[in-house]
Amino acid sequence: MRRTSFAEMQCPVARTLEHAGEWWSLLILRDAFHGLRRFDEFERSLGISPNSLTRRLAALVDAGLLRRSSYQDGPARFEYVLTDSGRDFLPVLLTLRNWGMAHDRPERPNFAVVDARTGEPVDAVLVDRGTGRELTSEDVAFVPTQDLSRTGDARI
Amino acid sequence: MRRTSFAEMQCPVARTLEHAGEWWSLLILRDAFHGLRRFDEFERSLGISPNSLTRRLAALVDAGLLRRSSYQDGPARFEYVLTDSGRDFLPVLLTLRNWGMAHDRPERPNFAVVDARTGEPVDAVLVDRGTGRELTSEDVAFVPTQDLSRTGDARI
DNA sequence: CCGTATCCTCCACGATACTG
DNA sequence: CAGTATCGTGGAGGATACGG
Numbered sequence: 001m002r003r004t005s006f007a008e009m010q011c012p013v014a015r016t017l018e019h020a021g022e023w024w025s026l027l028i029l030r031d032a033f034h035g036l037r038r039f040d041e042f043e044r045s046l047g048i049s050p051n052s053l054t055r056r057l058a059a060l061v062d063a064g065l066l067r068r069s070s071y072q073d074g075p076a077r078f079e080y081v082l083t084d085s086g087r088d089f090l091p092v093l094l095t096l097r098n099w100g101m102a103h104d105r106p107e108r109p110n111f112a113v114v115d116a117r118t119g120e121p122v123d124a125v126l127v128d129r130g131t132g133r134e135l136t137s138e139d140v141a142f143v144p145t146q147d148l149s150r151t152g153d154a155r156i
Numbered sequence: 157m158r159r160t161s162f163a164e165m166q167c168p169v170a171r172t173l174e175h176a177g178e179w180w181s182l183l184i185l186r187d188a189f190h191g192l193r194r195f196d197e198f199e200r201s202l203g204i205s206p207n208s209l210t211r212r213l214a215a216l217v218d219a220g221l222l223r224r225s226s227y228q229d230g231p232a233r234f235e236y237v238l239t240d241s242g243r244d245f246l247p248v249l250l251t252l253r254n255w256g257m258a259h260d261r262p263e264r265p266n267f268a269v270v271d272a273r274t275g276e277p278v279d280a281v282l283v284d285r286g287t288g289r290e291l292t293s294e295d296v297a298f299v300p301t302q303d304l305s306r307t308g309d310a311r312i
Numbered sequence: 313c314c315g316t317a318t319c320c321t322c323c324a325c326g327a328t329a330c331t332g
Numbered sequence: 333c334a335g336t337a338t339c340g341t342g343g344a345g346g347a348t349a350c351g352g
Contacts, residue, residue: 013249205348
């Protein structure tokens with residue numbers, strides 16, 4: 001056996017890694033978030049070889065992160081657009097980016113609230129329901145909810 | 157050239173991928189967050205072959221995410237502990253996990269807000285500063301705070 | 313117990329050429 | 333333009349054996 005199947009592991013991180021496939025996949029998703037949709041756009045942006053791109057695209061479609069959508073008949077043309085699942089990958093990319101930037105630059109990564117679909121920053125503030133007081137990042141921390149952490153055998 | 161060097165890319169996501177190395181690396185980091193430190197602990201937890209583990213551990217130490225720390229002389233013994241950089245990877249693991257869990261179960265990934273000092277739940281709501289509208293987890297994604305990424309003992 | 317050494321396999325990726 | 337076909341390679345990872 002050459003490769004342990006991450007898909008069969010209980011851990012949701014491992015399963016995610018299985019679906020995300022290879023590193024190229026994440027960079028393709030990143031470009032998709034930037035609005036790229038067509039084969040040659042990805043090809044030029046990434047400098048990936050066309051056959052590799054074909055494989056990665058197919059894998060992402062297969063994993064349900066991208067959808068292959070016809071936009072022209074005659075000569076059939078397709079574009080690759082993010083599904084909801086694919087869009088849910090944005091936080092992963094953002095944290096990956098933050099790590100990279102934190103270790104390139106003096107600035108540390110900051111807390112940010114972004115639009116779930118577009119990734120655009122959202123100017124929002126946390127408000128305590130009881131007191132009506134605004135909460136800062138000094139006041140609170142974010143932790144996964146009970147629902148998520150208490151899922152039987154699901155360990156990170 | 158077999159592999160494009162992600163390290164040379166401008167994109168911080170790509171550079172992060174370069175440093176994280178292979179998928180095993182992320183699972184090793186995950187285990188490190190769970191408190192594992194020794195070779196055989198990782199080996200048993202992951203089911204990874206010992207030589208692969210040696211390579212991954214060395215790569216993570218080389219990338220500055222783990223530190224190889226002697227804890228015993230005589231028969232020299234080492235353990236592998238998270239550096240600050242390694243600890244900064246926690247948000248990546250969390251978002252990876254959230255994605256995996258969101259696609260296993262009906263519930264969407266979410267975060268709970270807790271008091272930074274006591275850990276007590278805080279009943280708070282996100283409000284858009286512009287419109288005054290309350291934001292739900294459907295509207296926004298969270299990029300964890302610096303505070304969270306620095307808490308070494310943060311439960312995953 | 314904590315690894316290292318050898319050998320091998322498999323597959324992601326690149327190079328190149330080709331097609332409707 | 334939007335891919336597919338073919339071929340070759342390097343490196344991750346497993347199996348196994350060995351050592352301090």
